[in-house]
Amino acid sequence: MTSLSFPDDFVWGAATAAYQIEGAARDDGRAPSIWDTFSRTPGRVAAGHTGDVACDHYHRYPEDVALMASLGLRAYRFSVSWPRIQPDGSGPINPRGLDFYDRLVDALLAAGIDPLVTLYHWDLPQSLEDNGGWPARDTAYRFAAYASAVYGRLGDRVRSWTTLNEPWCAAYLGYGSGVHAPGRQDAAAAFRSVHHLLLAHGLAATALRAGGAGTVAITLNPAAVLPADPASEADAHAVRMVDGLHNRVFLDPLLAGGYPPDVLAHIERFTDLSHVHEGDEKTIGAPIDVLGVNYYSPTYVAARSGAPGGGGAYPGTEDIHFLPPSGPVTGMGWQIEPSALTTLLVRLHTDYPGTPLMITENGAAFDDTGPDHDRISYLDGHLRAVHAAIAQGVDVRGYLVWSLLDNFEWHDGYAKRFGIIHVDYETQRRTLKHSALWYRDVITRASLPA
Numbered sequence: 001m002t003s004l005s006f007p008d009d010f011v012w013g014a015a016t017a018a019y020q021i022e023g024a025a026r027d028d029g030r031a032p033s034i035w036d037t038f039s040r041t042p043g044r045v046a047a048g049h050t051g052d053v054a055c056d057h058y059h060r061y062p063e064d065v066a067l068m069a070s071l072g073l074r075a076y077r078f079s080v081s082w083p084r085i086q087p088d089g090s091g092p093i094n095p096r097g098l099d100f101y102d103r104l105v106d107a108l109l110a111a112g113i114d115p116l117v118t119l120y121h122w123d124l125p126q127s128l129e130d131n132g133g134w135p136a137r138d139t140a141y142r143f144a145a146y147a148s149a150v151y152g153r154l155g156d157r158v159r160s161w162t163t164l165n166e167p168w169c170a171a172y173l174g175y176g177s178g179v180h181a182p183g184r185q186d187a188a189a190a191f192r193s194v195h196h197l198l199l200a201h202g203l204a205a206t207a208l209r210a211g212g213a214g215t216v217a218i219t220l221n222p223a224a225v226l227p228a229d230p231a232s233e234a235d236a237h238a239v240r241m242v243d244g245l246h247n248r249v250f251l252d253p254l255l256a257g258g259y260p261p262d263v264l265a266h267i268e269r270f271t272d273l274s275h276v277h278e279g280d281e282k283t284i285g286a287p288i289d290v291l292g293v294n295y296y297s298p299t300y301v302a303a304r305s306g307a308p309g310g311g312g313a314y315p316g317t318e319d320i321h322f323l324p325p326s327g328p329v330t331g332m333g334w335q336i337e338p339s340a341l342t343t344l345l346v347r348l349h350t351d352y353p354g355t356p357l358m359i360t361e362n363g364a365a366f367d368d369t370g371p372d373h374d375r376i377s378y379l380d381g382h383l384r385a386v387h388a389a390i391a392q393g394v395d396v397r398g399y400l401v402w403s404l405l406d407n408f409e410w411h412d413g414y415a416k417r418f419g420i421i422h423v424d425y426e427t428q429r430r431t432l433k434h435s436a437l438w439y440r441d442v443i444t445r446a447s448l449p450a
């Protein structure tokens with residue numbers, strides 16, 4: 001039987017994020033982040049859940065690293081909690097916060113697992129939000145200083161550095177729709193956040209590079225935006241607008257020299273562009289080595305007069321209908337369509353040539369009442385979609401499952417389980433799901449059955 005083989009040096013791994021798994025919210029000098037404030041505010045997170053304890057990974061990381069090793073993971077993507085390292089977001093560094101990541105990195109290296117560090121996965125120090133948050137330019141400079149401090153401690157052992165995770169969510173969900181921390185609903189603030197997140201990335205990328213970092217990356221959640229009717233010109237126009245707000249506003253300044261004029265014109269309906277300073281686009285366009293791609297589900301849109309549009313997450317998209325999911329969905333209600341991932345990867349490769357890609361998140365929540373065959377099928381389908389893109393010449397360097405562990409799924413709290421490892425939150429007991437064992441076998445063979 002033939003099989004679908006992946007390249008020899010393909011990176012197989014899993015991903016998590018600090019606030020979603022660490023717990024230990026008040027340990028060793030950590031101060032609150034916007035997610036602590038948000039989750040402790042009644043009505044913001046389902047069932048009033050918080051990340052106070054989460055998976056207690058802060059204390060249980062040796063066991064978690066041992067589980068990763070038992071699955072044969074080659075790489076582990078985790079994020080660093082800014083409020084552990086720099087409790088006020090500026091000023092003194094808290095060495096006890098860095099000590100934790102020092103121990104984690106050493107444990108990973110001892111187990112033969114490559115540590116992939118993400119510097120920002122949404123947990124902005126609350127003090128910085130109190131000073132204006134991402135809509136304020138100063139936050140970008142604070143981020144670069146924090147990034148340098150982390151690099152200064154871990155840079156001798158960590159090769160792979162990612163600045164931001166999904167700035168789309170941080171900006172549009174944090175400041176536009178308000179379903180994420182800090183929960184503001186202000187389109188102008190969301191657009192200014194987009195720019196300051198990108199600037200933060202550019203400043204940090206430059207500093208990391210100057211310090212000798214091996215691989216510098218950013219992770220986006222580029223949307224596979226598709227038309228309801230492929231033959232409709234009006235739908236194609238709707239696709240272009242949503243693609244502009246979601247994808248090109250990030251990808252063009254990162255990889256193509258500057259902001260797209262149509263998107264700038266759109267943004268000017270909500271705020272002037274005085275926050276975009278001379279030289280910023282050059283800073284943002286600092287070369288990167290890898291573009292991280294997080295993918296879960298496609299976005300279908302249609303032109304429809306009177307439609308409400310995508311709300312605060314897509315300011316100014318009135319008269320665009322965002323189609324509800326159809327066909328099979330995950331436990332999040334997200335449409336399952338692996339072929340859209342192939343389409344997305346080919347598009348990134350075509351429109352932004354020369355930048356290697358890495359799937360930094362892909363996975364699914366399901367109810368997990370029995371063996372998680374639905375998750376295996378989701379992962380299998382999406383790995384095939386990645387393989388299909390590679391076969392078409394797209395340079396995809398690796399695949400990281402979201403997530404290693406069940407964890408705090410943002411405003412859904414603990415109800416949604418994405419892990420390939422089950423976590424019993426009462427006892428903190430970890431149990432490998434069927435998908436974990438399946439993934440271990442895929443990694444061992446570096447291939448899927450044809």
Ligand code: FCB
Pocket residue numbers: 017020165166169221294361402409410418
């Ligand atoms: C992504 C986030 C990640 C996780 C998955 C399900 O948008 O980066 O933290 O919540 O979605």
